[in-house]
Amino acid sequence: MAHDTFQAGDLTAVIGDNAASGRHLAGYNGLWSLTHRAEPMNLFVPTVAGLNFEHIFDGERYDTDNTRRIFFEPRQAPMTFRKLSATEAELHQPPTPTFHLESWTRFALVPPHSVDMHFRCRPTQHVFHHGYIGLFWASYIHGPDDKSMYFRGNHQWQQLCTQRHNDQSTVRHTVDKFELRFAKGFPDCLMRNYSPLRYDEPFFYGLFRDMVVLFLFDRTEGIRFTHSPSGGGFTKERQTSNPAWDFQYIIPKYEVKNEYGFRMRLVYRPRCSRDDILREVAAWRQR
Numbered sequence: 001m002a003h004d005t006f007q008a009g010d011l012t013a014v015i016g017d018n019a020a021s022g023r024h025l026a027g028y029n030g031l032w033s034l035t036h037r038a039e040p041m042n043l044f045v046p047t048v049a050g051l052n053f054e055h056i057f058d059g060e061r062y063d064t065d066n067t068r069r070i071f072f073e074p075r076q077a078p079m080t081f082r083k084l085s086a087t088e089a090e091l092h093q094p095p096t097p098t099f100h101l102e103s104w105t106r107f108a109l110v111p112p113h114s115v116d117m118h119f120r121c122r123p124t125q126h127v128f129h130h131g132y133i134g135l136f137w138a139s140y141i142h143g144p145d146d147k148s149m150y151f152r153g154n155h156q157w158q159q160l161c162t163q164r165h166n167d168q169s170t171v172r173h174t175v176d177k178f179e180l181r182f183a184k185g186f187p188d189c190l191m192r193n194y195s196p197l198r199y200d201e202p203f204f205y206g207l208f209r210d211m212v213v214l215f216l217f218d219r220t221e222g223i224r225f226t227h228s229p230s231g232g233g234f235t236k237e238r239q240t241s242n243p244a245w246d247f248q249y250i251i252p253k254y255e256v257k258n259e260y261g262f263r264m265r266l267v268y269r270p271r272c273s274r275d276d277i278l279r280e281v282a283a284w285r286q287r
Contacts, residue, residue: 006087045142
């Protein structure tokens with residue numbers, strides 16, 4: 001089995017690996033679908049996914065042909081799905097062909113309206129050329145009217161809606177000073193284009209129809225927010241692009257066989273005030 005449907009509280013989710021099934025295309029893992037009792041439309045572009053483990057990068061190796069097997073290694077390397085309970089599932093990816101990174105991603109639906117994700121990884125060889133491990137997740141949102149990501153920065157609310165793909169796309173934490181190194185000729189990409197904005201607190205949210213989507217992280221170290229106005233392609237029925245609300249996890253130094261990871265929560269609920277959003281943040285921190 002490559003996927004299954006899970007329900008808890010107001011949420012119904014389809015969680016799966018990189019397999020194709022019906023409209024869902026091969027190469028997109030994570031949340032294939034997420035709906036709410038109050039919103040039957042899939043939050044994510046139906047052919048792809050949300051919280052999709054998309055890139056492993058070291059700033060050195062890249063594809064010199066059109067296969068994009070290195071750039072999209074987590075989407076193309078073998079991955080298996082395991083149902084743990086009526087509300088939990090785990091994706092396991094054995095050491096990948098290029099970067100030899102093994103990973104486990106566990107999802108759990110939490111009533112009334114949350115999906116928790118716990119990511120763990122283990123480098124198995126010294127192959128990251130510049131000494132850091134770069135990891136990247138994408139969530140392709142299904143044609144929202146407002147493509148922006150909102151977050152707290154400089155002690156106030158900030159809004160990021162980039163004009164073009166790969167244009168000032170990545171927001172770092174206020175004290176994040178780590179500079180990624182890239183080889184000469186490394187292709188342009190979202191992770192090497194920085195916004196002048198910085199975030200204070202490890203969360204951001206976006207708006208979808210009459211819903212709010214909140215991404216919460218358990219740390220600031222290594223977490224970066226990334227936006228694309230068109231990363232999810234084009235929705236013909238709504239005549240608009242599908243933005244990508246993404247994030248990265250940067251490990252500046254690593255040791256082979258050591259385990260690294262983070263936790264995050266996706267909250268999906270009817271639109272609410274920013275005070276209510278901050279209450280969700282506070283509840284997450286007190287968990």
